[in-house]
Amino acid sequence: MRFGMIGRQGRIFMAERFKIAIVGSGPGGLSAAARAAERNISHVLLEAEPHLSNTIFLYQKGKYVMDEPAILPLRSPIPFEAGLRETILGKWDESTAKLKVNVRYQHEVSAIQRRADGIFELRCQNGRTVEAEAVVLGIGLQGNLRKLGVPGEDLPFVQYQLDDPEAYEGETIVVVGAGDAAIENAVALARQNNVIIINRKDEFARAKKGNEQAILKAIDDGVIECYYNSAPEKVEALSAGRKPGRMILNTSNGRAQILLDRVIARLGATAPRGFVEGCGVVFPSKDPASVPAISAQYESNV
Ligand SMILES: Cc1cc2nc3c(=O)[nH]c(=O)nc-3n(C[C@H](O)[C@H](O)[C@H](O)COP(=O)(O)OP(=O)(O)OC[C@H]3O[C@@H](n4cnc5c(N)ncnc54)[C@H](O)[C@@H]3O)c2cc1C
Numbered sequence: 001m002r003f004g005m006i007g008r009q010g011r012i013f014m015a016e017r018f019k020i021a022i023v024g025s026g027p028g029g030l031s032a033a034a035r036a037a038e039r040n041i042s043h044v045l046l047e048a049e050p051h052l053s054n055t056i057f058l059y060q061k062g063k064y065v066m067d068e069p070a071i072l073p074l075r076s077p078i079p080f081e082a083g084l085r086e087t088i089l090g091k092w093d094e095s096t097a098k099l100k101v102n103v104r105y106q107h108e109v110s111a112i113q114r115r116a117d118g119i120f121e122l123r124c125q126n127g128r129t130v131e132a133e134a135v136v137l138g139i140g141l142q143g144n145l146r147k148l149g150v151p152g153e154d155l156p157f158v159q160y161q162l163d164d165p166e167a168y169e170g171e172t173i174v175v176v177g178a179g180d181a182a183i184e185n186a187v188a189l190a191r192q193n194n195v196i197i198i199n200r201k202d203e204f205a206r207a208k209k210g211n212e213q214a215i216l217k218a219i220d221d222g223v224i225e226c227y228y229n230s231a232p233e234k235v236e237a238l239s240a241g242r243k244p245g246r247m248i249l250n251t252s253n254g255r256a257q258i259l260l261d262r263v264i265a266r267l268g269a270t271a272p273r274g275f276v277e278g279c280g281v282v283f284p285s286k287d288p289a290s291v292p293a294i295s296a297q298y299e300s301n302v
Pocket of ligand 1: 027
């Protein structure tokens with residue numbers, strides 16, 4: 001059965017029906033879709049961006065992707081092993097085409113509703129609607145990037161992603177954060193820039209072992225300067241002087257100032273909880289870090 005849906009430009013689209021609709025083409029969603037394709041199950045993979053796996057796509061160029069933790073047994077026909085970002089993305093594109101995974105790019109799902117007949121209706125920002133008997137939500141945790149939360153957080157030289165570390169040379173760059181992304185950015189940028197990392201704790205224990213070792217070595221070798229137990233108070237643009245901005249930070253020894261060209265803050269992201277709750281999925285607590293209550297088969301209450 002097909003239903004006519006009126007899109008944003010007033011055009012009428014027919015809603016297509018699938019057995020499974022998978023939302024998000026990260027390693028989770030892509031694996032589910034590839035498995036459906038391999039088993040000839042009618043499926044559609046809806047991806048918001050014009051390419052697969054946006055979280056991995058946004059890793060810095062040349063990143064070595066580690067394959068830990070290896071807790072889940074892999075059942076997907078999509079290959080995954082540690083390697084360069086570009087190699088991994090290339091292999092995923094190849095396998096997706098080879099397996100004839102039914103991907104729809106630029107289909108950001110904005111609402112999912114279950115009708116009285118049990119069928120799910122998935123509405124996309126582009127006006128399209130698809131119907132499915134089951135939905136796999138693979139939208140990841142990168143809903144909204146966390147910002148600095150201090151005055152100056154939106155200045156033009158304050159950024160929250162790093163595409164290509166090679167694009168910067170001879171700059172003074174302050175990296176804020178102590179997780180894997182912050183460390184990888186700092187270490188890569190330090191090859192041709194003066195890098196200072198701000199860590200609000202006194203260690204880098206949250207990071208993967210390899211990254212922890214790399215940052216500690218860079219600090220020991222004097223390649224990267226680290227402010228431990230410190231947090232930014234504000235970032236300001238400067239109209240005079242040789243640097244476009246400065247950061248004032250609170251350290252364990254009082255306030256400090258760093259003159260800088262660029263700030264790269266890697267503070268993680270808050271999960272898109274509002275969207276998931278809007279689909280009727282229940283969270284067990286108000287804690288922003290909580291994940292939906294699911295069954296042993298990873299099924300939600302909907
Ligand atoms: C900077 C960084 C470095 C990392 N390094 C490593 C590493 O070296 N090794 C490792 O194992 N892990 C690493 N991780 C973690 C890893 O990236 C995640 O565990 C993994 O990407 C999660 O996969 P996922 O499929 O759940 O979601 P994601 O990979 O986040 O994919 C979600 C997909 O859903 C799409 N999407 C979101 N909302 C919608 C919507 N409403 N409609 C349609 N599509 C939507 C997104 O565009 C995206 O393509 C890193 C994470 C970050 C941020």
